[in-house]
Structure formats: C-alpha cells, structure tokens
Amino acid sequence: MPEPQGPLQSPGFWLHHAALEWRATVERNLRPLGLTLTQFNLLASAGWLARHGDLPTQQQVVDMAGADRMMGSRVIRALADRGFLTRIADPADARILRIEATAAGKDLARRGIRIVVDTDAEIFGPDSAELRTRLQTIAAQRIPHIDHD
Numbered sequence: 001m002p003e004p005q006g007p008l009q010s011p012g013f014w015l016h017h018a019a020l021e022w023r024a025t026v027e028r029n030l031r032p033l034g035l036t037l038t039q040f041n042l043l044a045s046a047g048w049l050a051r052h053g054d055l056p057t058q059q060q061v062v063d064m065a066g067a068d069r070m071m072g073s074r075v076i077r078a079l080a081d082r083g084f085l086t087r088i089a090d091p092a093d094a095r096i097l098r099i100e101a102t103a104a105g106k107d108l109a110r111r112g113i114r115i116v117v118d119t120d121a122e123i124f125g126p127d128s129a130e131l132r133t134r135l136q137t138i139a140a141q142r143i144p145h146i147d148h149d
Helices: 011-033 037-051 058-065 069-081 103-124 129-139
Strands: 085-090 093-101
Touching (some): 011 037, 011 103, 037 058, 037 069, 037 085, 037 093, 058 069, 058 093, 069 085, 093 103
Antiparallel strands (some): 085 093
16 A cells, blocks of 8 residues: 655546636636636536437436535526526426527537637646546546446
C-alpha cells in the first residue's frame, strides 16, 4: 500500500484544483451569453442527446450533464421559461418529460460550445487527447451508457 506523501503528490488533489480552475474560467467565459456552467451543460446535453437518438428524457439530460436531479429540474424549467428548451410529456407516460432545444436554445448552445471548446484548448492545450481518454475511463463509472465518440 502506498505511503501518504502529502496533498501535492496526490493526482486527486491536482484534479480537484484543475477542475475548480476550469469551472471558474468556463463560467467567466460563458457569462456574456447569460449562462452558468450548469445551464450550459443541461442545454448542450439536451441537444447532443437529441442528435444521437430520440428526444431525451429530463433524467437523461440531467445524468448527461452530471447535475443533481432537483437542481437539474429547476434549471431545465428556467431554461424553458427563457425559451431555450421545451418540456414535452412523453405520449406513453405523462410522468416522463422529454426535452427539446428550441431554435434559440440550439443557437445559444452552439455559441456556448464554441466558448467551451476554446476554453478547453486554452487550458488543456493541443495535446489533450491522452488526458481526455484517462478521464473518460474514470468518469465512465458515473455515465456508463454514454458513447464516448
């Protein structure tokens, strides 16, 4: 068993602080669009899932975004109130909501995606493929149903 050597030797310590820095930078860069990172993640996840299958359920969108179920529901409702998403009762089960990005939501998501892609390039550099692959392996435990392409 490895001996503790302090936080500066822990990959988890550095991952945590790198994630905090990435989040703060993305939040700052998304601010001109009027989006938080959570709003962006839910909006972009709804669009991505819809392009790769049927209209996703609200729970699928929340899971893809990595959001808490209750917070995800509130944020999706707020995005719908702003005209970026629609919430549609599933014809087979009215308890299930299907989520669809509106034209305005798709446009906003595209603009946000460009910002996040540029931020990723700025923070992680051009050689980020190895890091992405390692992080996918770790995160797959949380979102096993996602195709990583």
